[in-house]
Amino acid sequence: MHTKHELKALAGKSIYLKPIDVADLPEDVQAEAGSASELFAVHNAQGEQVALVASPAVASHLAALNDMTLVALH
Incomplete structure (x- = not known):
């Protein structure tokens, strides 16, 4: 079991993804x-x-390179 301090440290190294329709982005980003x-x-x-990426696989790779964990949200 994790202590509060350990969980807080883990949260600081976590990232999550949100899908975004390209049509909802500014025109320069759409281009x-x-x-x-x-x-x-x-x-x-x-x-x-903190970033905008093409796929969850790219996000996962970047997370690993930066000692972070990609977490799922429910």
């Missing part, structure tokens, strides 16, 4: 998205968007 119809916003534990 960079190419033919993609959906991108994924990467959010930290505080809910701040």
Whole structure:
């Protein structure tokens, strides 16, 4: 079982994804998205968007490179 301190430390290293329709993004971002119809916003534990990626696989790879964990939200 984790202590409160351990859980707080784990939360600081967690990220989650939110799918975003490319059509809802600013025009300059839409242009960079190419033919993609959906991108994924990467959010930290505080809910701040920290990246925009093409797929969950890319997010997972970036998380691993930065010693973070991609978590699922229910």
